[in-house]
Amino acid sequence: MIWWILAGVAAILLFFALNTFRHAVGISTLDDTPKRREERLESHWRILRPEGSGPFPAAILLSGCDGVRDNMTYWAERFVASGRLALIVDSHTPRGLDQLESWRLVCAGQALPGAERAGDLAVALNALGQRADVTDDVVVLGASHGGWTAMEFVAEASSGEVPPGLTKWPAPPESLLESVTAMVLLYPYCGLLNGADKAPWPTDLPVLMVLAEEDRIVDTDDCLAMAETLHAGGAKIETEVLAGAGHGFDQQEKSPLSSLTFDASQRDHTETLANGFLRRVTGHP
Structure with a gap:
């Protein structure tokens, strides 16, 4: 009996190893056309608009691996208060990753890696570009897995490599990238699977990367090292490490047994940092 149990455990571990390798090399089991991807996402994403007819500068928000939580609404409302239209992208619900705790597969790197999810950002940028009430000033805010996604998008658009899971780019990748005027990345994943x-x-x-000194979910040192590498290559990346902060410090909603700790003061400090950064680089908070 013990040998059957050991064989079963070995088979499971092998499956996870092969699945991780599949994601690492960019192999997807499903290919969407850009139109199909937009149709899947559009019925679940949320748009918040300032008062008036516009056109408005905009922001796209990408959640962490556990899906859209209260922090996405908080940041979207802050953007709207500053005069930006905000689009919250829900990558989980259209894929059934909001059911039966299946989002944990995303957090474990077994489903929807950042390189694949970058296709969601591409179609969202293209969709905003078709709106008459949006200008060509679009900021991207990504938290945790969403930050990883935003970073992968930059690398893919720069190289022209189509995100895994899409049959083609929804628009020329250089034009999509040009529409992004700045990025704010909150405690992103920068480990081995991040190919940014x-x-x-x-x-x-x-790019402003806000990291948590006491992060126990992603490695802050990995992000500092990646930022240094990208900066050496000419990228305009600034980093801020919040002393005493932990992963997901801006998120109040959390699952049972979660180690996330909400810290309003760290969230407020991050808002001040982001406002100053965006005002400096885009002229608009």
Whole structure:
């Protein structure tokens, strides 16, 4: 009996190893056309608009691996208060990753890696570009897995490599990238599966990376090292490490047994940092 149990455990571990390798090399089991991907996402994403007819500068928000939580609404409302239209992308619900705790597969790197999810950002940028009430000033805010996604998008768009899971780009990748005026990345994943440093980044895209000193979910040192590598290649990346902060410090909603700790003061400090950064690089908070 013990040998059957050991064989079963070995088979499970082998499956996870092979699945991780599949994601690492960019092999997807499903290919969407850009139109199909947009149709899948559009019925679940949420758009918040400032008062008036516009056109408005905009922001796209990408959640962490556990799906859209209260922090996405908080940041979207802050953007709207500053005069930006905000689009919250829900990558989980259209894929059934909001059911039966299946989002944990995303957090474990077994489903929807950042390189694949970058296709969601591509179609969202294209969709905003078709709206008459949106200008060509679009900021991207990504938290945790969403930050990883945003970084992969930059590398893919820079190289022209189509995100895994898409049959083609929804628009020329250079035009999509040009529409992004700045990025704010909150405690992103920068480990081995993050391939954002595989292609040269544009030298005119300002990026603010806000990291948590006491992060126990992602490795802050990995992000500092990746930021240094990208900066050496000409990327405009600034880093801020919040003393005493932990992963997901801006998120109040959490699952049972979660180690996330909400810290309003760290969230407020991050808002001040982001406002100053965006005002400096885009002229608009």
